Amino acid sequence: MTLDFARQSAYFWALLPEIVLATWTMLVLVVDVFRSSDHPEESRAPVAWMSLAGLVVAGAANAYLLSMREAAPTGMIAVDSFRVFTNFILLLAAGLAICLSFGYLQRRHIDRGEFYVLVLFATVGMMLMAGSRDLILMFIALEVMSVAIYVLVGYHRQDPRSSEASLKYFLLGAFSSGFFLYGIALLFGATGSTHLPTIGTMLGDGVGTASPVALAGMALVLVGLGFKVAAVPFHVWTPDAYDGAPTPVTALMATGVKAAAFAAFIRVFAVGLGGVREDWAPVVWVLAALTMVAANLVALTQGSVKRMLAYSSIAHAGYLLVALLSANQAGAAAFLFYLLVYTVMTAGAFGIVIANSQGDHERVSLEDYAGFGWQQPLLGAAFGLFLLSLAGFPLTGGFLGKLYIIRSALESDNVPLAVVLVLASLISYFYYLRVIVVMYMRPAASANSHDQAGLAVPGRAAIAVAAVAVLALFFAASPVMRAAESSVASLFPAAPALFGMTP
């Protein structure tokens, strides 16, 4: 089907996955409130299952999107296979987070249906943000996503750390939204449009290229997006927010929110502002190098595994920035591939953090993992796999992802950044392997300290899926990589002309 955005009704088709998911979420909200007023003490597991079903239906609608073509890239929302690919990543991230929250919410006495509704609404926001081709829609989607996430971070309101994390994230997030919006206003002032392709042609034609207004606009948009992807020096909120949030929410923030912000990042900078690459590339270069080095160095000193994983997610933002900076199709494909690997391995690792919690108590310090590998052999092996993949060891998806990123950096003659990436990864080996050493080499505090893994069956299934995916992304990576490459081709319709290099 060909969509012509001159007709309003085309948007109903173009937004099909988001509309389906939003409608389903409203249904979940109403069903839950009717159920909970009759049986207030009952478990919310049916609501969680219903939410998972909604994600599956939205996934089907998303696949249907592949059969649609747009007449011209004039719409506020992109209809291309890049959007389909990122939507699948986001739906997967939300699905893993919901699976991991079974049981966990009950044990922490925060089992209410609104949790799942907020996760789904945040997912709708993420999908809109990743697919938007207009800065205003991108901003609204960013807010839809962020407001739901602010609430989710503070969901455990009896826990002061959760409330503190929520307030910190909210204040800094609102501040960075302001930066982003002001950047949009300045870009609009310089080019007369908020539509990314139009901005791209205006700046590419030399209109306002050198103007300080456009430069300031780009810088402010960069700050806004850099905050959401948690790139150094805009990362200060990350450890506190990730640490204080309920762990399934942390998993969602580290995977879904970051993936959505990165997809928006690539749409704004690599595509929309690709014509004026010389203006922003040096800044992103410094951001990427700083992020990789600083995050990995600070992660070395963390005594809490949850905080360590938070810093690890900051470091991975740096690796993804390297892929983004190699503004060629290989770079963008490597970026998508790594985003997928990163999503499954990070969600899996946070899943293990949930498995190691007991009762209302989250056990996150390094010592709490002593003997975990022997008393919970399967979960321990999975954790080892996720950590090795995060570090980038061979036989895992993380290795292949990093390899693709380094290759794309070398192809675009960005050797210094590739060297920084390799050195930063070397540093990261230490803190990832340390957890594995503690898990297997240190004796447990008592013979039954890891007897009850705090993870319900769906959570175990999520970890199994993530572990299989991490392995499959190494051993059967080529179909995924081909899919990533073809999605990226739709993103760069005029790639050679835009970047001044031959494909």
Add this chain to the structure above:
Amino acid sequence: MLRSYLPALIMLAISVANAIFMVVLSTVLSPGGRTKVKSAPYESGMDPLGGTRERFSVKFYMVAILFIVFDVETVFLLPWAVSLRPLGWEGFASAMIFIFILTVGLVYEWKKGALEWD
């Protein structure tokens, strides 16, 4: 390109100058002399009965949220009602979707008990 924003800049300058002018004028012309009676919250009213920083029920907050919902609905629906004919069926459908989403919120609040005062 940027020159077309000149009127906006001029308006901004005039409004800032006007605001400063008003403040300066009132400081220059006011008689001054701050007595205790003059700095009371209601100069010619009754004396305050207690502190103003009291805790009050969260129910007021609920009412405020409800008010915002309907307030925003009105803000969007009035312009839509005025231009109903030129917008046609697509505009009608969009507004109905908007009202539907708000209704879902209302049903949720109602069932949650936010509308009951006790």
